[in-house]
Amino acid sequence: MLKIKNLKVNTETEISILKGLNLDVNEGEVHAIMGPNGSGKSTLASVISGDPKYVIKEGVLEFLGEDVSEMDPEERAAIGLFLSFQYPVEIPGISLNNFIKTALNQKQKSLGLEPFSAKEILARIKENANALKINLDFIKRSVNVGFSGGEKKRAEIFQMLMLNPKLSILDETDSGLDIDALKIVASGVNKLRSENNSFIIITHYQRLLDYIKPDFVHVLSDGKIIKSGGPEIAKMLEEKGYDWI
Amino acid sequence: MIGSKKNQPKFNFDKKSNFISDFLPSIKNEDWRYTNLKKFIPENTEVQPLTGYIEQEKLDKIIHSNKFKIPEKNCIFFLNGSLQETVSDIPQGVLIKKINDKTNNNRTLYMNKVASEFSADEKNSYTGFSSFLEKNKIIELNTLLTSSPYIIHFDRTFDSKNNIKIIHGFTNEGGWFNQDRCLYFIESGCEVYIQPEVVNFGKHDSVFNIVSEIICKEEANLNMYMGQNDPTNSSIINTIFCAQEKNSESNFNIFSVNGKLIRNNVLVNLMNENCASSIYGTSLLENKEHLDNFIVISHLVENCKSNQLFKSVYGGETTGSFCGKIYVEKNAQQTEALQQNNNLMISKKASVNAKPQLEIFADDVVCSHGCTIGAIDEKSLFYLRSRGVPEKEAIKLLISGFLTDSISMIKPERIRDEVKKLFFKE
Numbered sequence: 001m002l003k004i005k006n007l008k009v010n011t012e013t014e015i016s017i018l019k020g021l022n023l024d025v026n027e028g029e030v031h032a033i034m035g036p037n038g039s040g041k042s043t044l045a046s047v048i049s050g051d052p053k054y055v056i057k058e059g060v061l062e063f064l065g066e067d068v069s070e071m072d073p074e075e076r077a078a079i080g081l082f083l084s085f086q087y088p089v090e091i092p093g094i095s096l097n098n099f100i101k102t103a104l105n106q107k108q109k110s111l112g113l114e115p116f117s118a119k120e121i122l123a124r125i126k127e128n129a130n131a132l133k134i135n136l137d138f139i140k141r142s143v144n145v146g147f148s149g150g151e152k153k154r155a156e157i158f159q160m161l162m163l164n165p166k167l168s169i170l171d172e173t174d175s176g177l178d179i180d181a182l183k184i185v186a187s188g189v190n191k192l193r194s195e196n197n198s199f200i201i202i203t204h205y206q207r208l209l210d211y212i213k214p215d216f217v218h219v220l221s222d223g224k225i226i227k228s229g230g231p232e233i234a235k236m237l238e239e240k241g242y243d244w245i
Numbered sequence: 246m247i248g249s250k251k252n253q254p255k256f257n258f259d260k261k262s263n264f265i266s267d268f269l270p271s272i273k274n275e276d277w278r279y280t281n282l283k284k285f286i287p288e289n290t291e292v293q294p295l296t297g298y299i300e301q302e303k304l305d306k307i308i309h310s311n312k313f314k315i316p317e318k319n320c321i322f323f324l325n326g327s328l329q330e331t332v333s334d335i336p337q338g339v340l341i342k343k344i345n346d347k348t349n350n351n352r353t354l355y356m357n358k359v360a361s362e363f364s365a366d367e368k369n370s371y372t373g374f375s376s377f378l379e380k381n382k383i384i385e386l387n388t389l390l391t392s393s394p395y396i397i398h399f400d401r402t403f404d405s406k407n408n409i410k411i412i413h414g415f416t417n418e419g420g421w422f423n424q425d426r427c428l429y430f431i432e433s434g435c436e437v438y439i440q441p442e443v444v445n446f447g448k449h450d451s452v453f454n455i456v457s458e459i460i461c462k463e464e465a466n467l468n469m470y471m472g473q474n475d476p477t478n479s480s481i482i483n484t485i486f487c488a489q490e491k492n493s494e495s496n497f498n499i500f501s502v503n504g505k506l507i508r509n510n511v512l513v514n515l516m517n518e519n520c521a522s523s524i525y526g527t528s529l530l531e532n533k534e535h536l537d538n539f540i541v542i543s544h545l546v547e548n549c550k551s552n553q554l555f556k557s558v559y560g561g562e563t564t565g566s567f568c569g570k571i572y573v574e575k576n577a578q579q580t581e582a583l584q585q586n587n588n589l590m591i592s593k594k595a596s597v598n599a600k601p602q603l604e605i606f607a608d609d610v611v612c613s614h615g616c617t618i619g620a621i622d623e624k625s626l627f628y629l630r631s632r633g634v635p636e637k638e639a640i641k642l643l644i645s646g647f648l649t650d651s652i653s654m655i656k657p658e659r660i661r662d663e664v665k666k667l668f669f670k671e
Contacts, residue, residue: 049631050630050631051627051631052623052627053623053627072630072635072636073627073630073631074630074631074633074634074635074636074639076631077630077631077632077633078633082631082632083631085628085631088628089622089624089625089628091625091628091629091642091643091646092646092647092649092650093645093646093647093648093649093650094642094643094645094646094649099629099632099642102634102638102642103629103632103633103634104633106633106634106635106638107633110633110635142646159632163632163633
């Protein structure tokens with residue numbers, strides 16, 4: 001599904017961040033990426049989603065067999081990529097409700113499909129809001145404006161469920177969440193998890209992986225994946241820290 | 246009523262006098278620093294008073310024109326400065342008559358005299374506008390050229406569920422520089438919703454100099470909504486003088502989307518206790534327009550509140566200016582005066598000058614001002630795009646989000662929907 005080979009990425013100011021990264025994600029797999037601060041985890045997430053702040057210098061970035069390295073972020077979203085932001089952006093004046101409707105129907109449009117009817121959208125909103133224990137009044141509020149840390153992350157997972165992406169990247173979605181919120185977020189991910197949908201979960205804590213069982217765990221350090229393996233790696237890191245590697 | 250040729254006002258304004266140097270402000274005048282009016286008015290422009298006269302045939306043409314549909318209900322229609330009663334629908338509680346004030350010396354406002362007519366013993370202080378009048382002879386020009394303006398009187402039998410459209414229509418035959426003048430008198434306890442609009446029925450573009458005086462009596466509640474969307478590339482100088490009595494409230498909403506030059510002067514005097522005034526401006530300009538909002542709120546007594554919120558989006562080669570002044574008199578304690586001006590620049594060729602001003606002589610007040618000028622936030626744009634919204638749509642969404650604040654201040658839903666259409670063509 002996602003194929004990354006020898007990916008080298010710089011910032012606009014020519015600072016090298018990813019220095020030859022390799023990663024393969026297949027249908028139905030959940031990959032966890034861990035690593036010390038500043039190792040390039042968020043950059044990897046942003047680059048896959050098409051953030052224009054980063055420049056790909058070298059390497060392969062394919063999604064569903066297609067080179068996506070020069071696609072606009074909206075095109076990548078249309079074919080099934082989703083990024084849950086580490087710091088979701090506040091958008092004053094636009095309700096979450098309106099935004100998700102616009103996003104859904106823009107996605108339909110770019111896929112050449114008919115827009116959803118208001119009734120269909122409402123049914124989906126209700127179902128997904130219920131699953132995440134989100135109050136419908138909450139959806140009428142401006143996107144992320146005045147949301148608590150936990151509410152922001154929940155809103156991200158809500159949008160993920162609404163857009164039903166093939167590959168979801170969760171960038172530190174668990175940071176700053178209490179145990180109850182963590183469980184709700186994890187249940188959202190598990191709801192979407194299937195043999196067709198894949199996930200990349202960026203986290204600092206093994207705790208989240210108790211609720212979302214990863215198939216693979218990778219350690220990213222200084223712009224490269226330096227260790228890959230099963231869930232046991234996360235447990236070792238939690239006990240011994242990154243010096244262990 | 247169709248103005249008759251016989252009643253043409255006598256006017257001794259010397260056509261040869263150079264009205265440009267005599268009456269138009271120069272940019273050396275601080276009030277006009279960022280708007281050079283002379284650029285918008287050709288040098289050889291002749292000015293003359295409008296007669297208000299129009300042939301029936303021409304009037305019929307206007308009534309049935311496709312350019313602009315005159316509302317059938319609750320509409321007061323002025324054409325070339327003259328009330329057209331047959332075309333208007335004047336609701337219960339509204340009385341319109343002419344002010345025949347021979348004593349007017351051109352330099353003062355009509356409100357002074359009108360107010361004293363209604364309450365003889367009142368010690369009025371409608372003179373708070375004098376410093377502005379001295380510096381802005383363009384108002385004097387308006388007075389000179391509109392010899393007997395109308396007073397639009399609202400009394401308590403007026404049903405506040407009606408919103409009234411006031412159309413200032415012009416055929417542009419009398420000249421290139423057009424004037425109109427009216428005075429709104431809002432009786433105590435009366436709640437009104439007014440939508441004035443300037444409409445150019447003429448063939449060429451023009452400059453419209455519109456002056457409105459407003460008296461809000463005790464406990465009056467005035468709501469004025471001004472849409473500025475002139476597709477004929479005309480210019481408008483829109484001046485409002487509002488004087489407020491005890492416990493009265495005024496809300497002004499200005500929406501600017503089209504026009505060569507748009508200059509709004511809004512001057513409010515809070516003359517007695519517990520007055521409140523809010524002035525909201527929303528603009529979305531994308532071509533070559535020039536917008537200048539000039540606001541002065543004077544807190545003359547204690548316990549009054551005021552609020553200014555101006556949100557502007559500048560694209561294309563547009564230019565703008567915001568000058569918002571809060572003046573607090575020495576004895577106006579417990580004043581609460583807020584001001585906010587946010588500008589979103591969506592083009593590299595657009596520019597804006599902002600000038601927030603506070604002049605406070607009292608010591609126990611809450612006053613604030615805030616001003617921002619910025620571009621579209623890249624992070625927000627990426628966020629929206631990453632969810633599948635194309636760049637162009639995402640920018641539109643961010644613009645509509647930016648403008649929502651001031652638009653949401655419109656109380657009646659029917660007007661709010663109308664305004665949303667004006668901006669977002671939904």
